[in-house]
Amino acid sequence: FCYALSADDGTTFRTKVSSESENFVDLSSVACNGKAADRIHADGIHILINMNGYTKGARNEIFALRPAPIQAMWLGYPGTSGAPFMDYIITDAVTSPIELADQYSEKLAYMPNTFFVGDHRQMFPHLIERVILLDAKKSAQVLASPETADPPDNVSIVNATDLSPIIEKVEIKTIREVAVMTTIATSLTAIHPVISTEKVEVVKTIVELPTTQPVQAMITNGHVQTSVNGIVVQNGLATTQMNNKAATGEEAPKAIVVTTRQQYGLPEDAIVFCNFNQLYKIDPQTLTTWVNILKRVPNSVLWLLRFPTVGETNIVASAASYGLPAGRLVFSNVAAKEEHVRRGQLVDVCLDT
The missing domain is CATH 3.40.50.2000 (Glycogen Phosphorylase B;)
Known part of the structure; x- marks a missing residue:
């Protein structure tokens, strides 16, 4: 069962949840919390999950009426409810350390690794890969002494679900570096998280252009797109203007998107x-x-x-x-x-x- 507390906003997210739930019940039109709780109780729910906590759109009054014998907090609000009618909080050892258990009104129900389930890899596949945008002069400096002239991989970035159109038409350089990655892991049996480090290879791909002036001019003049070696690239500030569903995360942008520090000062x-x-x-x-x-x-x-x-x-x-x-x-x-x-x-x- 999935109970909606907000009205249908017309997004693909809402459609996906409502169509893929075995039982989807819209309680947004049921203004009376008592009647909403009665409906949940009548459905015979054994465990009721509170995904809102104290955030916008929450209706904790429903939980206060105890429509289910077991009630738990999860995902939307990682802190304690402080309420006697919430029995558990689904969390992890990093978010809710066991030594702070007395600060929670709920019992801690630990998930391994993390309580947080995200869908970013599916929502934003164009962000899985990125290439660095550099002009020929800066690229030459980096390649001449990569140990001292570390390429700035967060100054001017190009993202796309398919980078091949731009990669095939410009000069591509690759730098390989070794970085130290720290991992924090938890388990259902370990009281404290385990911290470990390992060396990993980081590959930086550079898109080398004769000049980045067209990109800079696009941003300075507020244009939505420009051409780089015959390939159209989109100003990252114009996603809402160009594709509203891409802006909301309902679909991946079809464009090659440029994001720079210049855009944000x-x-x-x-x-x-x-x-x-x-x-x-x-x-x-x-x-x-x-x-x-x-x-x-x-x-x-x-x-x-x-x-x-x-x-x-x-x-x-x-x-x-x-x-x-x-x-x-x-x-x-x-x-x-x-x-x-x-x-x-x-x-x-x-x-x-």
């Missing part, structure tokens, strides 16, 4: 930290920690969202009071789902709250 030579949470999640202690990080990394900026817009002024003023110039903070508007995920490629380090 990010310095090309800086270390970019980011946090794309809503601004109300940033408390003074968190902001102080971030400011201290930026102070220790001189050539760095912190990329945040205007989420909401009115919060930008307060964040800038608070950071200034801690000794951080306003120029070290970069704000961008909230973007559609595809752009939101794709532009994360421009970042060096993500900071959590």
Whole structure:
């Protein structure tokens, strides 16, 4: 059984869930929480999962009426409900360490590795592979001394489900590097996560152009696309304009998409930290920690969202009071789902709250 608390929004996501559920029940038109709970109880549900928690569209009052003998939190809200009517929270040892179990009103039901199930590989297949966009001069510098002139793989990026059209018409260079990858693993039997490191080979593919001027001009002038060696590439800021279903993640973009730091006013030579949470999640202690990080990394900026817009002024003023110039903070508007995920490629380090 799947119970919908929001009305049909016409997306392919809704259609997929409703068509593939054995029993799909739309409770959005049932305004009375008591009647909604009665319907769930009448269906004979043994375990009822709360996927909203304290987020937009939630109706926790239904759970308070105990329509099912066992009720659990999962996915949408990774914190405790603090409610006696929620029995379990489906989580993992990293998100909810066992030593903090007394901070939860629910019993911890651990999943191996992670509680979070994402569909990004299927939603955004064009982001699985990427190539770096460099002009011939910069490419030559990198290839001449790859040990010291590390190619910036998060400054100007090209993504597509099929990169062959552009790869076949431009000069392609490849650099192989060795990086250290840290893995955090959990299991149903281990109380604490196991942290391990291993060396992995990283392959950087460079699209070498005589000049990147057409791409820079496209972005500067706000054009939706341009031609690179006879291949049309799309401005990453124009996905909503060009294909709304691609922008929402309902289908993969058919275009070759260019994403650059220039589009968001990010310095090309800086270390970019980011946090794309809503601004109300940033408390003074968190902001102080971030400011201290930026102070220790001189050539760095912190990329945040205007989420909401009115919060930008307060964040800038608070950071200034801690000794951080306003120029070290970069704000961008909230973007559609595809752009939101794709532009994360421009970042060096993500900071959590």
